[in-house]
Amino acid sequence: MDTSPGSGGKIVGACLFETGAEHYRWLNKLQAVYRAGMTGQGTADALYHDEYFELR
Numbered sequence: 001m002d003t004s005p006g007s008g009g010k011i012v013g014a015c016l017f018e019t020g021a022e023h024y025r026w027l028n029k030l031q032a033v034y035r036a037g038m039t040g041q042g043t044a045d046a047l048y049h050d051e052y053f054e055l056r
Helices: 022-029
Strands: 010-016 031-039 047-055
Touching: none
Parallel strands: none
Antiparallel strands: 010 031, 031 047
16 A cells, blocks of 8 residues: 555554553543545655544
């Protein structure tokens, strides 16, 4: 997959959380998905954009 700036490439995935730390234990109940991509025509003006969504 080409994710270089200006390629229009997309990155998608899913996250599951597993922690034993009491402060973050609420994360164990979440599942999230994300999508991301690069815009711009070169390394100097590249912009990485990502979005995350919680599934219920």
